[in-house]
Amino acid sequence: MQDDPQQPRSKVRWVVAGLMWAAIAINYIDRTVLAAAAPHIQSEFGLGAMEMGIVMSAFFWSYALLQLPAGMLADRLGQKTVLGFSVFWWSAATAVTGFATGFKSIVALRVALGAGEAGAYPSNAGIASKWFPRQERATVAGIFDSGSKLGGAVAMPLIAFLLALFDWRITFAITGLLGIGWFVVWQFTFTDSPAAHKRVNAAELAHIREGQGARHADEDAAAPPWRKLLAHRNIWAMCIGFFMINYNSYFFITWLPTYLIKARGLSMMEMGFMASLPLLASIVVEIFAGWASDRVYSSGKLSLTATRKLFLVIGLVMASSIGLAAFAQSAVMAVVLLTIAKSGTTVAASQVWALPADVAPRNAVSMVAGIQNTVSNIGGVIGPIVTGAIVGATGSFIPALVFSSALIGLAILNYLFLLGKVEPIRFDHQPVERDERHVQRNADVSA
Template identity: 50%
Template sequence: MSEAGIGEKRTTVRWKISILMWAVIAINFVDRTNLSAAAPVLEKQFHISPAEMGVVMSSFFWSYVVFMIPSGWLADKIGQRISLALSCLWWSLATAATALVRSAGSLIWIRLIMGIGESGAYPANAGITSKWFPVKERARVAGIFDSGNKVGAALAMPLVVWLLTRFGWEIPFIVSGVLGFIWVTIWWVYYRDPEKHRYVNQAELTHIRAGQPQDQSDFSSRVKWYHILCHRNIISMCIAFFMLNYTSYFFITQLSQSEMCS
């Protein structure tokens, strides 16, 4: 980190970090939705019924939901640089390994494994946001990285269909897995916490820290995660988000399969 000088212009490393946060969410959603495009081919090749494919599609969420809170705890414990790299590496390996499956059972297992890895993305990004951004910028950066899920889902279908029809159903999973490996490499080289980042100057660090709650360091010791569920606003948000996700994934999975088959 460079020393502050008189009239020093503030660096913008935090916004470069936000681009990496956006990219990992986009890759996250490419990897979780690419099965939708390949599903009709897999159903025919491995004699998977529509009901079985429905179980395969939902199996991702079984592990994803269970491991979301443990993933957030782990990110705070070992640091987001390590946890997000491990998370992306984990699900990218699972995505690439999907090319090896030969039955509905093996598909379910690989989707369960992928769900464990993908559960770490949003909790890690939330922790990075609290470290790197003052309160007044957090809504903006959350909007930036969360938009990656819409872009990732939108890009996945045409990209996966093109690769599938040109090279076979295995290639889209390998390619999307490789995208994750590339992201992990860039992340590991570039990311550090603000005080340790070589490209952050004192002006940017002061801007970040001045806009954060002064007692942030001991916040987690005063508030237990399960106490949050007692708040009416949180419960309302959870219900609304459940409705949104149910509708969204119905379009991504079931309707996209119908379109591919037609």
């Protein structure tokens, strides 16, 4: 770290944000490649529909179950080690999938992929708490989470192009190499503490710490047991709300193509274009929402609690448009409403991924993020199943989309009334953490 406080503020933290974004984009490309290659794999191995369903779900077995352990390890060992190892592990699992010999081996490799990817989001939440002040956390959350939408949007055409040039085995190997390259850059670029980074100057470090209150003061403090965290209402509110958001979000990467073809009568080419619009639009919307909420909070006009709740509610009101899409008279209007709905979930997500850094005790941010993401992925797992059951029982997508909209209504109530004051959870032995920026502002007003 350079020590001259008169120098212009360095911007290393935004380079870190770019690496966080790239990790999530690669994460979604690697988890999506199976969907595009599925017909080839099913044909070569002679897999039935039930066996292929097991292959597709195998990723989530380990991904959901290992969110909390991955978060705990990230808090204990450092996000550099855990995120770096996670990306290397899942990239190797992706590349090695090209050597699968049948049903059992490909299921095992998908479980391995989920185990590796479990460390991504909890680690990124922990990095946000260390490298960014409160007034920039929603922006960085919007940036890194938007990688999931870009990864999902570009994965299909990219992988389809690779499959046209090569066979499915080589395609897995090529996509796996993306993460290996990222891992090399990560090792030479990132440090767990901004103070330890050679390119972070004194001005940037002061800016980061000014907006962190007392968080940086005791970086070796022990994290509380995860069971104690579950006693706090804010943790429950975060988990319940994200569960309902993910229930809706997974519709766009599971049932949307089928809906557009069967319910709206689009051709395969039309579907491919229309299905990508919600994901592409949501990239821009999420980053803007994170930036806008940080500007509102920085202005001092709203507290952190009011800012988070305001943007959560705005996003979820937009997300409720999924129910209106069911009654749209044209396919174009349905896609417009679905694009608004998907964009709304990402407005909410920019706040959802800022909350762990806002409420977690010191050295427990990745753990809190892991708890939140464990529950949210249960919503992601059962959402497609429930949607399929409703469509199968009624023969229509309308009640399924209306039900999704109703869950969004419950999510709004959850964030308004169950989520309390957004501040670090404090146990009896911990000092109160203050936002030094607002303390100084109040002192200036008093003077």
